[in-house]
Amino acid sequence: MEWIPLIASTLRLVDLHDSDRAYGNPPNYTRESRTGNSDGVYLDIALHVVHRLKLLDQSASQDYLPFTVIFNAIHEDRPDAAEVDVQYVLNVLRRPSELFYLTSVAGHQAKVCHSEKRETALIEKTDYADEYRLSASGRMLLSLANVARDATYLRGDAYNLLHAIEFYDFPKILTFSDGIISQLRNEILEVRSALERVGRTESIDKYLNRLDQYKQVIEETIGIAQKAEAQLEKSEVLEAFERWQELADLDITFEHLRNQINHVRQVLVIFNRLLSELVSLALQGARSAVPPPSFVDVAAHFVRSPLKLGKEGFLLAQWGALSLETPFHSSLDGLGAVKLRTLAESVPAMTFVDETVEPISVLGKARFLEKHGHDIASALKVGPLRLSEAIERGWFMVDEEMMLGDLVGIFVAPSSIPIESSILIGVSPTLDTKAAGDGELLFTDIEITAVEKT
Amino acid sequence: MNNSDMGRVHAYLLRHRFIETKSGRRNVSREEREIATLLRDADFAMRRQFEEILDGQGLQLVAFTSFDVKGIASGATVFMLARKPDSAPPFWGTERLVSRMLQVRGINNDAEAKTWFTQLWFVLLDLLYTRKNRSPNAMQDWVDTTFTKEVFIDAVKDYLNDQVRKIDPGTLEVDQVYKTLTSLKTGAEAQVCNAFLELMLDAGLIEEVNKDAYRQSLLFAYEMKTNFDRQLAHLLPSLDQLAAATEILVERTEEETEAK
Numbered sequence A: 001m002e003w004i005p006l007i008a009s010t011l012r013l014v015d016l017h018d019s020d021r022a023y024g025n026p027p028n029y030t031r032e033s034r035t036g037n038s039d040g041v042y043l044d045i046a047l048h049v050v051h052r053l054k055l056l057d058q059s060a061s062q063d064y065l066p067f068t069v070i071f072n073a074i075h076e077d078r079p080d081a082a083e084v085d086v087q088y089v090l091n092v093l094r095r096p097s098e099l100f101y102l103t104s105v106a107g108h109q110a111k112v113c114h115s116e117k118r119e120t121a122l123i124e125k126t127d128y129a130d131e132y133r134l135s136a137s138g139r140m141l142l143s144l145a146n147v148a149r150d151a152t153y154l155r156g157d158a159y160n161l162l163h164a165i166e167f168y169d170f171p172k173i174l175t176f177s178d179g180i181i182s183q184l185r186n187e188i189l190e191v192r193s194a195l196e197r198v199g200r201t202e203s204i205d206k207y208l209n210r211l212d213q214y215k216q217v218i219e220e221t222i223g224i225a226q227k228a229e230a231q232l233e234k235s236e237v238l239e240a241f242e243r244w245q246e247l248a249d250l251d252i253t254f255e256h257l258r259n260q261i262n263h264v265r266q267v268l269v270i271f272n273r274l275l276s277e278l279v280s281l282a283l284q285g286a287r288s289a290v291p292p293p294s295f296v297d298v299a300a301h302f303v304r305s306p307l308k309l310g311k312e313g314f315l316l317a318q319w320g321a322l323s324l325e326t327p328f329h330s331s332l333d334g335l336g337a338v339k340l341r342t343l344a345e346s347v348p349a350m351t352f353v354d355e356t357v358e359p360i361s362v363l364g365k366a367r368f369l370e371k372h373g374h375d376i377a378s379a380l381k382v383g384p385l386r387l388s389e390a391i392e393r394g395w396f397m398v399d400e401e402m403m404l405g406d407l408v409g410i411f412v413a414p415s416s417i418p419i420e421s422s423i424l425i426g427v428s429p430t431l432d433t434k435a436a437g438d439g440e441l442l443f444t445d446i447e448i449t450a451v452e453k454t
Numbered sequence B: 001m002n003n004s005d006m007g008r009v010h011a012y013l014l015r016h017r018f019i020e021t022k023s024g025r026r027n028v029s030r031e032e033r034e035i036a037t038l039l040r041d042a043d044f045a046m047r048r049q050f051e052e053i054l055d056g057q058g059l060q061l062v063a064f065t066s067f068d069v070k071g072i073a074s075g076a077t078v079f080m081l082a083r084k085p086d087s088a089p090p091f092w093g094t095e096r097l098v099s100r101m102l103q104v105r106g107i108n109n110d111a112e113a114k115t116w117f118t119q120l121w122f123v124l125l126d127l128l129y130t131r132k133n134r135s136p137n138a139m140q141d142w143v144d145t146t147f148t149k150e151v152f153i154d155a156v157k158d159y160l161n162d163q164v165r166k167i168d169p170g171t172l173e174v175d176q177v178y179k180t181l182t183s184l185k186t187g188a189e190a191q192v193c194n195a196f197l198e199l200m201l202d203a204g205l206i207e208e209v210n211k212d213a214y215r216q217s218l219l220f221a222y223e224m225k226t227n228f229d230r231q232l233a234h235l236l237p238s239l240d241q242l243a244a245a246t247e248i249l250v251e252r253t254e255e256e257t258e259a260k
Helices: A003-018 A041-060 A067-077 A083-093 A136-145 A151-166 A170-196 A202-209 A211-233 A235-247 A254-284 A295-304 A309-319 A364-382 A387-392 A404-412 B003-016 B030-041 B044-056 B095-102 B110-128 B140-144 B149-164 B176-182 B188-202 B218-235 B239-245 B249-259
Strands: A099-103 A112-116 A123-125 A131-134 A422-436 A439-451 B018-020 B059-065 B077-083 B206-210 B213-216
Touching (some): A041 A083, A041 A131, A041 A136, A067 A083, A151 A211, A170 A254, A170 B140, A202 A254, A211 A235, A211 A254, A295 B176, A309 B110, B003 B077, B030 B077, B044 B059, B095 B110, B110 B176, B110 B188, B213 B218
Antiparallel strands (some): A123 A131, B059 B077
16 A cells, blocks of 8 residues: 555645645745654554554444454554554544635635535544544545545456456456455445435435446446456366466465456446436435434323323334244254253062072083083094084084084084093185085084094 | 254244344354354245245344445345334233333333333434434444443433423323333432343344443344334324424424534
8 A cells, every 4th residue: 555655745735734824924934844753653553553444344344343453453563552552543543623625616706715524534433432443534545545546447447357367367356356346335335325314415426426427337347347257267267277276375266266256246236226226316306314303302292192002012012122032942942951861770679580590510512512522532533533524423413402603612622522632623725515404504624633642 | 944944043033133144243153153154045935935934923034245234244144033014913022021121129010111111212212313313214324323321321311301300290181101200219210221221132122332332233223214114103293293282393303404
């Protein structure tokens, strides 16, 4: 932002405005040095404030910013700035001064002196809270620093956008489109509030006087925005974007660019529609805005002749602080309000019934060995025994029960076989099958051999 | 948005009346953001269906972006549940309003509670509109309406002293409102004002900008803009009648308008 030329170009005018030289006195201008600390600190703080408020203005649409936020932002750049100093700068910036100037009036030879207050306040403070925002003049300051721009210069901005696409200057596309959008948003909000206000306001006249020009500019700008959209859709742009994305380390997607340009056009359309609304209102001559009634007098009237019960109820229902939510509940309303406690299941006390206790000795492996242990031992004394052989001999059945698992167990860990010798285990490299009962048993054959101890 | 989401959005909106996808001023809770996003991304048919249901309940779903109203964060969408004029369905309840006002010592029954609320509401309107020469249509100016609790209490006291207590009770045919307004002990006015501001805050009609500093909410400004001409204006005493009956309203209004 070029502040210095702005200050430099207005300083002499301010000097002349403030000059107390009597008319007819010697012509020399004697004031050579300016008062002040000559270090530029206050100006720096002021420019920070304006910059900070400008950022807010773009993001929050004319809302106010609390002092603490402003101060913290300044503190980042100027840790030496004290709170009172920032407060002082804010006080200076929001001071309205009366400016006197002459303008010529049609039909009169002599110029007429005018005075205007408020116009010099660059920021506004909200009533009763320590919060600030840019004033119209403050925004003007930014525009001037940016070399006089308003909606009539929009076309140029839109061309910039188009050129940025043509030159594949992708970050600039976002800068230009953001600029156009935030400028238009301010203009749109100004028109909207001007439409609502009582009587004619300056901002509405600004549009009415140059309406044709505005209309033309906006329509042409919409055309340019459409061109920009079309340009962006070209395949070479997408290719250039992909190349650029590989080189540059910026987090922008093509989709985002497209949305942003689409947004520019939408905003232009809104603005165009509002301008048309403005024209029709201006043609009607009458404005819908009415001055407010004196509401305390209304209240006093109702003391003298009270509202009928029905009317009072109606007034409260339509305008009062109602609770609407009474009969409706969100699924989340009762979340956690009721604690669920799961009761432990009641377990009957244990009792022993003597008859059902089985003798442990006849279970499992012991039972198996009792039945087939000796057969296996005598077979081993004769020579090596294979699992397949044992199955063929039917040693997997104990009484009516199938105990194949126990048979395999004996072959894998044969130490429990009642025989004196050590036992070698050999495993066949191939799978074997055997019909057992209704099905087929698939297994690896195991061979055990008794080896005499030496 | 499916039907279950719609119920969730509905329930939340009925309670809070105002939701936004993001804000530059306050922390938006996760639930609020989710609900606002559900509503923003809802397909057209569901949104339409939701609006029709609300319509039957005398409510209107209003959506604003930063291009519609001042004070909305860039890129955010705000949804509000505004009351439609002339609907007043039976579930709109004043019980909470009455019970809160009854907590103030000196307010003894429902009628007194309602009278106090109505009267204070008009004083607040005076502060928000008449004193700023702001048209009831001027919704955009809601960001400029900050006032402190102290200013409001003073306005109420001034009203009671300058207008109400100067009435000669002998001239009144019905002195019920007069008695209600003059029966409070000194000091209790501040309590009534506190109760009133609390209720308005809870209903989303004003918002707190700072400790003890408030401003009109966008919802209030919107209801005023859309419903004033169609409804409130007709409930108010007509200006001509008032000129004959009392003496001041018309002159005062014109004078004030010209002065500003």
